[in-house]
Amino acid sequence: MTQTSAEAPVAGRDRDGVARRLAADLRDGFVVNLGVGIPLLVPKYVPADVEVILHAENGVLGMGPLAAPGQEDPDLTDAGKQPITLITGAAIVDSATSFAVVRGGHLDVTVLGALQVSGGGDLANWFVPGQNPAVGGAMDLVAGAREVWVAMEHVDRKGRPKIVERCTFPLTGRGVVTRVYTDLAVFCIAGGELRLTECAPGITPDIIAERTAAPFVQDLPG
């Protein structure tokens, strides 16, 4: 794997491109929770004929864009404590009901960043040993959402694969990830099997294989 880091970076999708690609898979009426990072770029790429309800862990169903400067309301924030707005038709619930939405099968998709994803769908995204631990709602979201979609860079800053045979960082959940969207590829995970379903424009399966540390099945269209 150290050879990988010496190679010139390949040009796949940029961060907005990953968000746009993921947004194309959202269906009308989905209830969706977005984590930090690339997932927060998703709302601006939701297709015009698709309406999704954005959920925030602190009890918001129907989150709108961030509040404009001067328009902030301390009683209205997202789960990252940022001042937000509501869409028309939004609803507020308490934290227990908010997580009843999550665990009760009422949240269609949670979109999250990741430190590592294993080929079997294990996710590590909450804690880097040696840093300060905090979990928030991450473990509830991955345990409860009907689908867990990861949006991330295919390799880390040092060029090491983030899709691995076995996670070395502490797990957020075991066997929970159902899709992975990266700058290079789209994967589906079902029944413990990692399937490559799409290569980014200009990217070949070989390029993906060189940067992926877990075996996968090719399930490409055509």
Added chain:
Amino acid sequence: MIDKFRADPLAALARIPSGATIAVGGFGSSGRPDTLLDTLCDLDRRDLHVIVNNVGGDFTGIGRLLAEGRLRRITCSFPVLPDFYTEYFAGRVEFELIPQGTLAERLRAGGAGIAAFYTPSGAETMLADGTFPLGYDGAGDVAELIPAKEHREFGGRQHVLEYGIVTDFALVKAYQGDPKGNLRFRLSARNFNPLAAMSGRYTFAEVEHLMETGDLHPDDIHLSGVFVKEVLLRSELSPRLPVGRLS
């Protein structure tokens, strides 16, 4: 006659002793009962076990309790404040880290008379396998671990056993309250407040507006006054960001 309004926070909260277990509402500074938390500091209470979602980002609210060394243990999901970790690693405060949805449900369950429940959140992770440090000794070594949680399979998936939380006291914040203790919250400042209130055996509510009995329509009451013992007006001295257009 039921009249739960109290004018003097110092006199009201004097019944909370050092060593108490206290559930606190709020999500960051949103919906946090700052007047009641400041009063707890002014009363010089110590050795407190606080159950709250966040420590917060500064030295107001829970952060003030921490800065003044009044905490024995925090049960929370997302501390934020770097100084909290300094205290934790130095062995001066214990840290029970639990998933946010589990925290909410544990408070709700405790208040609802449910002793324990199984949830998939955290199953097969270090928050459930007995490897996460609850506290450190003064020399940088782990003094105690969060105990391993019982795992059990339901429908082919692993779940963990979590216990309802019943606290000695709860401190919550609401937008409006009436003499019966009925509360109405505002926007996402609701968050953990109703759940903390239910968990407390003796709950204090800090409100922005004192309403007359009957001013709150029964259908618009978010939390019945049966869960609330005393209602106090939020002090204008408490930290408060400017209110925006939805006020």
